[in-house]
Amino acid sequence: MTDIIDLRSSLANRVQRWLAGSLDQMSDEELLKLVEAQSPAETIAELLVATPTRRAADDDWTDLLLRGAEAKNQIARLAGGLLSSSQAAEVLRISVPGVKQRLERGKLLAVPLPGGQRGFPALQFQRDGHVRKGIAEVAKAGAHLDPWALLAILVDGGAEGGTLLERLDDEAVLRDVLSRLAGYGEHAAA
Incomplete structure (x- = not known):
């Protein structure tokens, strides 16, 4: 839900920047046509006719932000969705401060x-609430990574199906994930 609000805000800012830039580039005659328009839709149509090819200077940046938001939504979906602190507390049958404490200790x-x-x-929790x-080993091994990058690794699908996150109880999968995480960052330092 929050990502949709962020997208709305990003798109509104994008349109406002485009509108301001377009108005700055228009001739007096074109501006008068906009003022004479009978409705907001007609005003926008006249504006589009007057500036059909203008792109905002930061369109590429906005596109990157939108793609990033889409990627995060996909990662969250593959992780079973994202629970709030209170929802995680309910699943674990502990308090919200208890959830935050477990997070700080690298257990979530x-x-x-x-x-x-x-x-x-959500997929870090089993149906029985445990x-x-x-998870604790992965959280500690991946503490040096951006949390979204770590989660992206964990929602990667394996050859046997399912995500790595879902298959961490398999010792071979856990060793593979821990090995991958140990290798991240070594290439940049070399």
Whole structure:
């Protein structure tokens, strides 16, 4: 839901920047046509006719932001959705401060969300309310990574089907994930 609000805001800013830039480039005659328009839709149509090829200077940046938001939505979906702190507390049958304490101690996975909130990948929790085996090891091994990058690795599909996150209880999968995480960052340092 928050990502949709962010997308709306990003798109509104994009349109406002385009509109301001277009108005600055228009001739007096073109501006008068806009003023004479009978409706907002007609005003926009006249504006589009007057500036058909103008692109905002930061369209590429906006496109990147939108693609990033889409990628995060896909990652969150593959992780079973993101739970709020209170939802995670309910699943674990503990308090919200208890959830935050477990996160700080590297016993849970979470990704940052707008407004200082955290999203807890649902697939790290088993149906019985326990944390999936291997989560604490992965959280500690991946602490040097951006949380979204870590989650992207964990939602990668394996040859046997399912995500790595879902299959951490398999010792071979857990070793493979820990090995991958140990290798991240070594290439940049070399």
